[in-house]
Amino acid sequence: MSDLGHIRNIGIAAHIDAGKTTLTERILFYTGRQHKMGEVHEGAATMDWMVQEKERGITITSAATYCQWRNHTINIIDTPGHVDFTMEVERSMRVLDGLVVLFDAVAAVQPQSETVWRQANRYKVPRIAFVNKMDRPGADFPNVIARMREKLMAPALAVQLPIGSEDGFRGVVDLIERQAYIWPGDDLGETYTRELVPARMQEAVEKYRAELTERICERDDALMEKYVAEEEVSAEDLRRALHRLTCELRLVPVFCGSAFKNRGVQRLLDAVVDYLPAPDEVPPIVGQIPGRDRHEERRADQSIPFAALAFKIANDQHVGRLTFLRVYSGKIRKGQTAYNVREDSRERFMRLLRMHANHREDIDEVHAGDIAAAVGLKKTRTGDTLADAKHPILLEAIHVPEPVMDVSLEPKTHADQGRMGQALVKLSEEDPTFHFKVDAESGQTVVSGMGELHLEIIVDRMLREFNIAARVGRPQVAYRETIRKRVEGVEGRFVRQSGGHGQYGHVVVNLAPADVTTDLQFADKLKGGVIPKEFIRAVERGVREALTTGVLAGYPTIGVAVELVDGSCHAVDSSELAFRIAGSMAVRQALSQANPVLLEPVMSVVVTVPEQYLGDVLSDLHGRRAQVESSEQGESGSRVLRVRVPLSEMFGYATSIRSLTQGRGTFTMEFCAYEPVAEKAAEKTAAGLHVR
Numbered sequence: 001m002s003d004l005g006h007i008r009n010i011g012i013a014a015h016i017d018a019g020k021t022t023l024t025e026r027i028l029f030y031t032g033r034q035h036k037m038g039e040v041h042e043g044a045a046t047m048d049w050m051v052q053e054k055e056r057g058i059t060i061t062s063a064a065t066y067c068q069w070r071n072h073t074i075n076i077i078d079t080p081g082h083v084d085f086t087m088e089v090e091r092s093m094r095v096l097d098g099l100v101v102l103f104d105a106v107a108a109v110q111p112q113s114e115t116v117w118r119q120a121n122r123y124k125v126p127r128i129a130f131v132n133k134m135d136r137p138g139a140d141f142p143n144v145i146a147r148m149r150e151k152l153m154a155p156a157l158a159v160q161l162p163i164g165s166e167d168g169f170r171g172v173v174d175l176i177e178r179q180a181y182i183w184p185g186d187d188l189g190e191t192y193t194r195e196l197v198p199a200r201m202q203e204a205v206e207k208y209r210a211e212l213t214e215r216i217c218e219r220d221d222a223l224m225e226k227y228v229a230e231e232e233v234s235a236e237d238l239r240r241a242l243h244r245l246t247c248e249l250r251l252v253p254v255f256c257g258s259a260f261k262n263r264g265v266q267r268l269l270d271a272v273v274d275y276l277p278a279p280d281e282v283p284p285i286v287g288q289i290p291g292r293d294r295h296e297e298r299r300a301d302q303s304i305p306f307a308a309l310a311f312k313i314a315n316d317q318h319v320g321r322l323t324f325l326r327v328y329s330g331k332i333r334k335g336q337t338a339y340n341v342r343e344d345s346r347e348r349f350m351r352l353l354r355m356h357a358n359h360r361e362d363i364d365e366v367h368a369g370d371i372a373a374a375v376g377l378k379k380t381r382t383g384d385t386l387a388d389a390k391h392p393i394l395l396e397a398i399h400v401p402e403p404v405m406d407v408s409l410e411p412k413t414h415a416d417q418g419r420m421g422q423a424l425v426k427l428s429e430e431d432p433t434f435h436f437k438v439d440a441e442s443g444q445t446v447v448s449g450m451g452e453l454h455l456e457i458i459v460d461r462m463l464r465e466f467n468i469a470a471r472v473g474r475p476q477v478a479y480r481e482t483i484r485k486r487v488e489g490v491e492g493r494f495v496r497q498s499g500g501h502g503q504y505g506h507v508v509v510n511l512a513p514a515d516v517t518t519d520l521q522f523a524d525k526l527k528g529g530v531i532p533k534e535f536i537r538a539v540e541r542g543v544r545e546a547l548t549t550g551v552l553a554g555y556p557t558i559g560v561a562v563e564l565v566d567g568s569c570h571a572v573d574s575s576e577l578a579f580r581i582a583g584s585m586a587v588r589q590a591l592s593q594a595n596p597v598l599l600e601p602v603m604s605v606v607v608t609v610p611e612q613y614l615g616d617v618l619s620d621l622h623g624r625r626a627q628v629e630s631s632e633q634g635e636s637g638s639r640v641l642r643v644r645v646p647l648s649e650m651f652g653y654a655t656s657i658r659s660l661t662q663g664r665g666t667f668t669m670e671f672c673a674y675e676p677v678a679e680k681a682a683e684k685t686a687a688g689l690h691v692r
Helices: 020-030 051-056 083-095 111-122 141-151 199-217 221-228 235-247 265-275 416-430 452-466 533-547 576-593 611-622 653-660 679-688
Strands: 007-013 063-069 072-078 098-104 127-132 156-158 160-163 171-174 179-182 193-195 252-256 285-288 295-298 307-316 320-329 331-333 337-340 345-348 351-356 359-363 365-367 371-375 385-387 405-411 435-438 445-449 470-472 480-483 487-496 503-513 521-524 560-568 596-610 627-633 638-646 666-676
Touching: 007 020, 007 083, 007 111, 007 265, 020 063, 020 072, 020 098, 020 265, 063 265, 063 351, 063 371, 072 265, 083 111, 083 307, 098 111, 098 265, 111 666, 127 141, 127 265, 141 156, 141 252, 156 199, 160 199, 160 252, 199 221, 199 235, 221 235, 235 252, 235 265, 252 265, 307 416, 320 351, 320 365, 405 416, 405 452, 416 435, 416 445, 416 452, 445 452, 452 470, 480 503, 487 576, 503 533, 503 576, 521 533, 533 560, 533 576, 560 576, 596 611, 596 653, 611 638, 611 653, 653 666
Parallel strands: 007 072, 007 098, 098 127, 127 252, 156 252, 521 560
Antiparallel strands: 063 072, 160 171, 171 179, 179 193, 285 295, 307 320, 307 385, 320 371, 331 365, 337 345, 337 385, 351 359, 351 371, 405 445, 405 470, 435 445, 480 596, 487 503, 503 560, 596 638, 596 666, 627 638
16 A cells, blocks of 8 residues: 555534634543543643634534554644634535544534535535534433434434433444444543443344445445345455445445544544545646636546645744645655746745644645645645646646625724735735725725625734724625626727827727625637737636726626627837727726616524414514525424525524524524625615724
8 A cells, every 4th residue: 555545635614613623632642642632621722822712613615634554644724613614614624535523412414514515515525424422421332423414415424322421431343343432531542442242232233233334335336245145244355345336435334433532533533434435536636728728637647746725824923924835746845846827937835834723843845645735835826736747637626605784993003904905915914704995985994805704813812913903894795796687898998198198098898697605707809819819818817807896886796797709009109008908998888788686695504493472473583584495393492594684684683583583593694695685675775884
């Protein structure tokens, strides 16, 4: 087996409070990576190293670490559970080979569990499931598997059974081996015993073992022949087939335990090694060859040209700007340079580091399959490809959700004004979902993010990390604009004569509606070379600039396709500047003719309330323009409502639901889509809009 076969790049993801960080702490302890378990509730978790994480007891930023288990290197990314930080999960999914998804043994499949599962589906990440908190009252392992199959459409398959539950949870039975593993619980779970299956569980074990064997064999032709012929299907046969089927996304093995009570974690580590893929077992990464209309595969092999994806930027107070990389092919040593394909520039790797949360270890080189950090990459941003300059390739960028909430920021002292701009630049480099700009009319700095907690953390970091105190305005909805009608043949002409060389740029464009979830679609449809190629990129830049401020209320315009169809140039006076301005003028004029409309962010909200408060909660939601999509029976006599609500109606909802349900109702909210503002609401909204 190659060295690659001994690497696992995994993430740990789940709904908030399912126990991700607690599990990671146990993994680091049992693998010898650290000698003391940090507890989240004590603010001592290694992976929650930020001050804001320790104070709130939640994970805010994805943290990377690594450990050794059974002669394998396991690179781990611990991801946040709160929906405001979904970008951290998104970019982690993009670079992982496998995923451990945690489920609460009582709550089963929670709203953020569904979001994480969809993200894993999008990136086709093989996964195993760990049903945590088996020691809690109401823990129900079979129910979690049933809910996974029902709500996630997951091919979930029990590979373990719990021995006892709630206070009586003592260990697990491995169904493949038909062996029991018991944790005595008096030595932090470091030791456990291997025993015979308890007599009272024999019947259940045989029933679940038969289901396990049948579901694996029906997906494996060779084993199916054995099964039909009633030959013995060995534990090794099942383990080998389950590994392959997990890598192919055809089965999801389910394990159980209690991270907090230190039970079941070592067997989960065995499962990571046994069932999740090595870097050379996942499909090769595919990228576009720059300047050519063809794609190429790069497999995990250090003997072929270097290709890596930058998936995270962090500013470290000791070493400066850190760029986290997933290396897909080839290798690179410190001191060497690589080609940034998007920037069309070279970047030097001054230092290479292996990360353990916020601690660093210098290394000399990184190879295919590695996750590491680099120092010295000045222009690289999240989603950029770094490649061998002689063999460039452009990998698919990371999907970045649009921010949906704005607040205004104003430094408390004049001296902080310039420093605030520098701080915001650094913070936006780290977090692609955080945007900022200066309002041209009011002079205020407006920052945009994914929610109130997200923006609260940004402001808190400005104070603690950059020592900048700021006054924060009330949260505002980040509206957008789009168009509904196609317009053709709109001209933009920029001509200036001032003696000597003048400025001349002339373009003709068509504008059409496009999918609002995609970036600008810009197409060069010129014939006969009427505009030189060196000016076409300038036209596109002008188009993008024009779309940053819409014609209705000054909000960014999205969902637009622009075709450059004609134009003219002057042999002497034409310049990039002239064509950039001409492109901007043409699009501004076309937008006003294309039936522009205002869009608002609509949120997907899951509300969990006791049955007796359902009527009051529904009445309140209807008053907020909510559309009820489903109403399901929840756990312990509760009702789970899934609704779509405009974000503008959800400010202060946390207080309302507490009041309506005597503090017993909860909700989660995540961005769903941008939709046209309803006519009556649009009039009300437009009247109160601050034109930006």
